[in-house]
Amino acid sequence: MAKSGGGAVRCQRIGCDAMFTDDDNVEGSCRYHDSGPIFHDGMKEWSCCKQRSHDFSLFLAIPGCKTGKHTTEKPVTKAVSANPRKPVPVPSATQNIKSDDSCSRCRQGFFCSDHGSQGKPSKPATANAPKEETVVKDPAPTKKIVNLNEPRTCKNKGCGKTYKEKDNHETACEYHPGPAVFHDRMRGWKCCDIHVKEFDEFMEIPPCTKGWHNADAA
Incomplete structure (x- = not known):
C-alpha cells in the first residue's frame, strides 16, 4: 500500500514498476509476474506464464500475467534454473575457435558459461586492437516527429x-x-x-x- 498522505510511490511487483497513490490503487490496476524467470541456453522465460524471449529488453517488457493492487512490499521471487549442473567436457582447440559462432548466447552478446572463459584467449591480441571494454557515451538518438508534451x-x-x-x-x-x-x-x-x-x-x-x-x- 502507498503511504497515507504521501506522494506517488513505485510498485515493487516484478513486471509492474508503476507509480501509484492510495487513490488510484484499485483492484486490477497492477499487472505483474508472480513467479521468477528461467534462463536456459540464451532464452529468458517467465515461469508463471511461459512467455519467453531471447532479447533481455523484450523479456522485461513482457506484460504481467496476473492482476491485482500495487504494493510497496518487495515480493520474494527467485530465478529458476532450467539446467541441472553436470560435468562439461573440456573442448579441444578446434572447438574453441568455432564455439562463439555456434552458440546462441555468444551470438547475442551474452556472457556464456560454456565459452565465456575460452573465447577471448582464442583471439590473437594486437597492439592496435581496440579495447572491448570501452564504453562510449551514446549520442542523442535520432528524433521522430513527436508531440513534445506526449x-x-x-x-x-x-x-x-x-x-x-x-x-x-x-x-x-x-x-x-x-x-x-x-x-x-x-x-x-x-x-x-x-x-x-x-x-x-x-x-x-x-x-x-x-x-x-x-x-x-x-
Whole structure:
C-alpha cells in the first residue's frame, strides 16, 4: 500500500514498476509476474506464464500475467534454473575457435558459461586492437516527429521511466548500456561489472551510465 498522505510511490511487483497513490490503487490496476524467470541456453522465460524471449529488453517488457493492487512490499521471487549442473567436457582447440559462432548466447552478446572463459584467449591480441571494454557515451538518438508534451516510456536497459521529449537532455536518463551477464547462476551487467545471485538483487543494480532517454531503443 502507498503511504497515507504521501506522494506517488513505485510498485515493487516484478513486471509492474508503476507509480501509484492510495487513490488510484484499485483492484486490477497492477499487472505483474508472480513467479521468477528461467534462463536456459540464451532464452529468458517467465515461469508463471511461459512467455519467453531471447532479447533481455523484450523479456522485461513482457506484460504481467496476473492482476491485482500495487504494493510497496518487495515480493520474494527467485530465478529458476532450467539446467541441472553436470560435468562439461573440456573442448579441444578446434572447438574453441568455432564455439562463439555456434552458440546462441555468444551470438547475442551474452556472457556464456560454456565459452565465456575460452573465447577471448582464442583471439590473437594486437597492439592496435581496440579495447572491448570501452564504453562510449551514446549520442542523442535520432528524433521522430513527436508531440513534445506526449508522455513516452524510455526503453533503455535499467531505466523504464516516463518522460516528455521537451524535458529530454544528454544526462536525463540513467541506464545500463549492457550487455546483461548470466554465468554460473550469477546475474549482472558487463558495463559496470556487478554480479549477484538473486534476480531481485539483479533488478536493483543501479544504472552506471547517463544519456538521453530513448523510447525507441531496441
